[in-house]
Amino acid sequence: MTDTDTLTAQAPVPKDWIMAIAPYVPGKSKTDDGRSVIKLSSNENPFGTSETARAAFASAAQCLERYPDSAAVELRETLAAHYDLDPTRITCGTGSDEVLHMAAGAFAGPGDEIIYVRYGFTVYPIATRRVGATPVVAPDKDYATDVDAILARVTERTRVVFVANPNNPTGTYTARSEIARLHAALPRHVLLVLDQAYAEYLDPEDDDGGLELARTAPNVLVTRTFSKIFGLASARVGWGYASAEVIDAMNRIRQPFSFSIGAGQAAVAALKDKGFVERSRAHNKQWLAHFESEINALGNKGLRAVPSKANFSLVLFEGETSAETAYKALMDHGYIVRWLPGQDLPHGLRITIGAPEEMTGLIAALRKIVGAEV
Ligand SMILES: *Cc1c(COP(=O)(O)O)cnc(C)c1O
Numbered sequence: 001m002t003d004t005d006t007l008t009a010q011a012p013v014p015k016d017w018i019m020a021i022a023p024y025v026p027g028k029s030k031t032d033d034g035r036s037v038i039k040l041s042s043n044e045n046p047f048g049t050s051e052t053a054r055a056a057f058a059s060a061a062q063c064l065e066r067y068p069d070s071a072a073v074e075l076r077e078t079l080a081a082h083y084d085l086d087p088t089r090i091t092c093g094t095g096s097d098e099v100l101h102m103a104a105g106a107f108a109g110p111g112d113e114i115i116y117v118r119y120g121f122t123v124y125p126i127a128t129r130r131v132g133a134t135p136v137v138a139p140d141k142d143y144a145t146d147v148d149a150i151l152a153r154v155t156e157r158t159r160v161v162f163v164a165n166p167n168n169p170t171g172t173y174t175a176r177s178e179i180a181r182l183h184a185a186l187p188r189h190v191l192l193v194l195d196q197a198y199a200e201y202l203d204p205e206d207d208d209g210g211l212e213l214a215r216t217a218p219n220v221l222v223t224r225t226f227s228k229i230f231g232l233a234s235a236r237v238g239w240g241y242a243s244a245e246v247i248d249a250m251n252r253i254r255q256p257f258s259f260s261i262g263a264g265q266a267a268v269a270a271l272k273d274k275g276f277v278e279r280s281r282a283h284n285k286q287w288l289a290h291f292e293s294e295i296n297a298l299g300n301k302g303l304r305a306v307p308s309k310a311n312f313s314l315v316l317f318e319g320e321t322s323a324e325t326a327y328k329a330l331m332d333h334g335y336i337v338r339w340l341p342g343q344d345l346p347h348g349l350r351i352t353i354g355a356p357e358e359m360t361g362l363i364a365a366l367r368k369i370v371g372a373e374v
Helices: 003-009 051-063 073-083 095-107 123-130 147-151 176-185 210-216 244-251 261-272 274-296 323-332 356-370
Strands: 090-094 113-117 134-138 158-164 191-195 220-225 237-241 303-306 312-317 338-340 345-352
Touching: 051 261, 073 090, 073 237, 073 261, 090 095, 090 244, 095 123, 095 158, 095 191, 095 220, 095 237, 095 244, 113 123, 113 147, 123 134, 123 158, 147 176, 158 176, 176 191, 176 210, 191 210, 210 220, 237 244, 237 261, 261 274, 274 303, 274 312, 274 356, 312 323, 323 338, 323 345, 323 356
Parallel strands: 113 134, 113 158, 158 191, 191 220
Antiparallel strands: 090 237, 220 237, 303 312, 312 345, 338 345
């Protein structure tokens, strides 16, 4: 035997459910040939972040040698005051991604099932397989969440249902009445995780009632993030709200120290800067509507925007120009968007709503690419 054979023969064997994970593919920030271009591939805030949040993060450079507060007391109390919640029922994580992993980890394992929708958020299959649970995929209804399809797949083995609202990468929204219907029909042993990463982009009347459900129901977890409207994707701060019992179970597997002191202070400051959030929401509302109408005006070229309530639009290419062709051509024009063949959407591009000049430039480029009159 050669050395390599010996090494392989003795190598540690990963669990087969781990090897079944398709690794997460992040949005690109550079073209394939290394050029920096306008990045509309990761749903980041085009306005950056709140200046007070930036200052809070910078001043925390004074305490780099200290461990952060494991219990995140100041952040939980600020969140509780802001959203009128019980601070003892909030858990914080390294991005809401960690909170999603904690939900799967605390409530499911080998032999259990976790349901999510086709075209759901790509962290759900990873969180499911990581704990050895079985993924159960519910078909969509024209790219949106289909409550009946989810309910039809509930079994005695179901432990968790993940629903993002609005959903990523489709941007689709599930109405409050549908969320209520889903919750009412779920057995109480099933944890309903309502992933509200884009909730702050919704108009107040579009509140899906998740936090209200989580206040009283024993089996609802709402997750939120500072990565999207608050513009703190790099800080990695997310949180969840559920019953004391659900939070207690999740806290047992939480990383003892997650986001840094600076990240936590930036989150506190960002929450208090209501002007920044309001400007971001107003901008998104205006430019999302404009973008969708520009895309739908290219219907004769086979383009269609899936109706979105998030800070991005899923554009479908069902005509002569393929999504792949458009993706590559947009890169040549200086725009990186997200092409989604790995998510069963080879005919889709997910495009983040950027600054006005970025959107105008991207629309002009896209018109040229599909051969529309300019
Ligand atoms: C971006 C996003 C998240 C949050 O990610 P973080 O880990 O908080 O940065 C969660 N769910 C969905 C659906 C998202 O799009």
